[in-house]
Amino acid sequence: MSGKPVAGSGSGSGSDIGTGWQTICASVRGVAHIRSGAPNQDAARIWQAKGRSLPLVLAVADGHGSAAYTRSHIGAAYAVNTAVRVLARDLLPRLLTPNQPLDLILVKRICDEWLPKLVVRRWQERVRNYTRRYPFSPEESRPPGDESDTSERLTPYGTTLIAALITEQFHLYLQLGDGDILTVADDGTVSRPPLPTDARLLGNETTSLCMAEAWHSVRLAFQPAVGDVPSLVLLATDGYTNSFADPVFFEQVGADLLAAIRAEGVASVHEQLPDWLVQTSAAGSGDDITVALGFHAFPDMVK
Template sequence: MTWGLIGASIQGYSHLRSNKKNQDSFNIFPNEPITPPPIIFALSDGHGGEKYYRSDIGSKLAVESAIEILTEFTKSPLIEEINTENIEEMNKKIKNTVCLDIVKNWRKKVASQENPEDIKGDFNSIQREKNRPSIVDKQLEPYGSTLLIAVICTNCGIFIQLGDGDILFLSGKNQVERPIPKDENLIANETYSLCLPGAEHYFKVNCILFGNKNEIDNSSDPSLIMLSTDGYSNSYTSDENFEKVLIDLSKIIFENPEGLQSGIKNIKDNLESWLQETSKLGSGDDITVGLMVNLN
């Protein structure tokens, strides 16, 4: 099983006009265009408000933290043991251990950015109670960021999300699915963040087993996975219109008359310009997209 990987991140049109940095980041492991599992793709969206004035750094540290923790996790024999009977238990285990470790790792990295004399608390401690900010939590706030992760293993996909953004995959005949449903509790520009007290509580996790046949057309496994920061979906008038993007990208890849690799190259060559145009005509926000193409 091999996958093709494509990533792009662009400065939003409104940020370009106001001379604000791109506050999104992404990271891939291994950093190869075509690779077998395990594969980790992480995206992060730094918050754009005035109090989040270091969120461009926060988002970079977020994807670094995720890659480091999950690289170790993918070495665990536990992954090979995931099955239909224990998958819910595994979701909980990942949330309670892996996500907690990501938060801890991010906090350590943020602490390394601060001047020692400015630190008035223990960055390594984790506030387990929600909505009770400490002095350290206030120091974390400027780095506030979301996190989206897809992990591809030989037997399953692991999807992890904190805050807004979208993870979509295509299965069957143009069937778009969300491994993690949209959070209806998040309205307008509200989002969960790594800088929140008890941030680990807000992660959502879903493992999906590969090799399960679709009864409609006998297909199995996602053919295309897309992760994107919210600047992308916010550029469309409806979820339905946004989800059509995945179908359109799939056609460019899989229906290219010159073959699959030519389709992938077409997207790599044009994705940034497409995203810039989308931001200009849509949300005006930074947009980051990760595509994982099933080459089997």
């Protein structure tokens, strides 16, 4: 993402609330980054099969800000692109066979065993290719004691990754590092997918795609799409939740955004979201904030 606030809507900013799944994403540079001259190191990407139909992939990533991570904004961009590519192009065709009922147990097993390693490996391949095209400069120095092959170094690209794959049959959530996923029910009740907790994520330290054996730190949650499917899924980098005194105050964001979409329409929220995030960063964490939203509304909600 560039330094300017970015917003995107998967259904076009002119379209408004209606049936089917729609999307909005926004990414803003944190005020602390502006003060220090650091770029926005977050990234977001959304993929939708066609129109407002499922399947849908949402992804956000937060490149690390410390001095060693000189290319983390590139790493974050590759992370969200890799997530979309792997989930949409590699995983889905393998799972959704025409005229074949979906075996959800098999799907979950494939995701558990195969997905973390594939995402990490693909991301590593892509950033190493980037290094071959754009070798590290002398300024991008190695930490003392690091004797690794320069072309193999991943640290400068360090980033988190959060992704969601939403299909008619199941919802899959993937997370490596800090950040948040919220789901909002039709009545505004906010939940979090049942991802395993990671007590290591504290303060400014996080797990990362650039770590050795990073796939061990990938957390997955798999939910069959039965019963009350969420009306809104929100992915956010940690600059958002860190701007609130209490996690409950952050969770309120999910309900408020769904209510705003219903009350004011998609185009209005799409237009205002970057400014809301800038104001939130200024009064809160000071960090970059990136959000990807997927939501569906029903005909009686049309403004």
